[in-house]
Amino acid sequence: MDSHNTYDTRLLVAFMDLLTTVERCFWVRETSTAWWDHIVMQVWDDEQWLQNFRMRKATFMVWCDELAPALQCKDTRLRAALTVEKWVAIAIWKLATPDSYGLVANQFGVGKSTVGIVLMQVCRAINCILLRRTVTLGNVHDIVAGFAQMGFPNCRGAIDGTHIPILAPVHLASEYINRKGYFFMVLQALVDHCGRFIDINVGWPRKVHDACIFWNTGLFRKLQAGTFFPDQKLTIGEVEMPIVILGDPTYPLMPWLMKPYTGSLDSSKEWFNNRLSRYRMTVECAFGRLKGCWCCLYGKLDLADDNVPMVLSACCTLHNICEGKDERFT
Incomplete structure (x- = not known):
């Protein structure tokens, strides 16, 4: 019995030594949000907003206020939640450009899967809150x-x-x-x-x-x-x-x-x-x-x-809002 216990102990020690030598990976990769936080939100003028987001910053902020009840998230112990402005910006960028999910993710400093989730959540919020009074x-x-x-x-x-x-x-x-x-x-x-x-x-x-x-x-x-x-x-x-x-x-x-x-x-x-x-x-x-x-x-x-109709309806809603405010993209 003593020899058997000694063998188990040595085996456990060897296994723990092996675990300590394994190179560990981060559960999330490091990304940068400087472009959105400091360039877009603080430097861009209305013309740049219109060319890239199809609307002026003032219109964008009004949208965010209206969609906030459906998009507001709480921070967790692991990470801070995305702001409503960033939620809406990611979705609009994906709709307004032919960029892939990976390119949009790199642009905003988020994960690729996050872009897909944000896109559908924002389109759903647009259809629930804005569609019936816009179309x-x-x-x-x-x-x-x-x-x-x-x-x-x-x-x-x-x-x-x-x-x-x-x-x-x-x-x-x-x-x-x-x-x-x-x-x-x-x-x-x-x-x-x-x-x-x-x-x-x-x-x-x-x-x-x-x-x-x-x-x-x-x-x-x-x-x-x-x-x-x-x-x-x-x-x-x-x-x-x-x-x-x-x-x-x-x-x-x-x-x-x-x-x-x-x-x-x-x-x-x-x-x-x-x-x-x-x-x-x-x-x-x-x-x-x-x-x-x-x-x-x-x-x-x-x-x-199954998700195409939701995105099409959201695009039609955005079209009406931009046309109504004479913010036509050229």
Whole structure:
């Protein structure tokens, strides 16, 4: 028994000696936050903020105050929590640039996984707090007057869809692929005369026709029920014209949806189509500014397909806020 205990003791001592010779690794790598703390927050002027964060610093700080209840974190014994300003900045930088998670992590001095967590948390907060009061129907009379000033009477908005490239979905990937071999998700939107989003619908696969998407939206049901527009008709010649929205030829012709003529056209119909196309371009221009400002929408969104609608909705919300404050990225 004594010899057995002595052997165990020597074995334990040898094992402990081995442990003390193993080179230990830090549980977190050292990073620097000097760029954010001292350069961005203290040195950058409004022009630099606008070019990099798509908004001026004052607007950014207002956003942070509004999102703080959903993003505020407490310090722990291991580390200090990220400030709300840094949370929002990381998410906006990821949305506004084509940078990878690793590049954004190095820029802000955080871990790569932290960038992914922050992005989804901020987008969720934007959708919960800002979406419903930002992507709204707006003032009907102002929008109708805006389109009338452009040259199209009694118009409430223009509708269209755009394709957002995504990674291959885990399930039913064939439903999201196009003839070029890319995977897409559809964003369908109704915009006002200024190119702000009035109504959005996201998450449909590429192979679903635009008209089919439209028929399955809450917007279509409201239009059919007559609850979306006021009953305001304009008499043109001998015809009473209700308030309408403008769509391309893929949409159905409805009493409240105007689309171009198809088939054999005479000069008057061609003239009408050209005029309608000119005013319908407001939605195309809105999509262009959306993707130009939030560059993550140009390349493949490196997100799980379940998270894509949340990010798209957040980008549309940010678009409306920046457009409303005339902080357009150029």
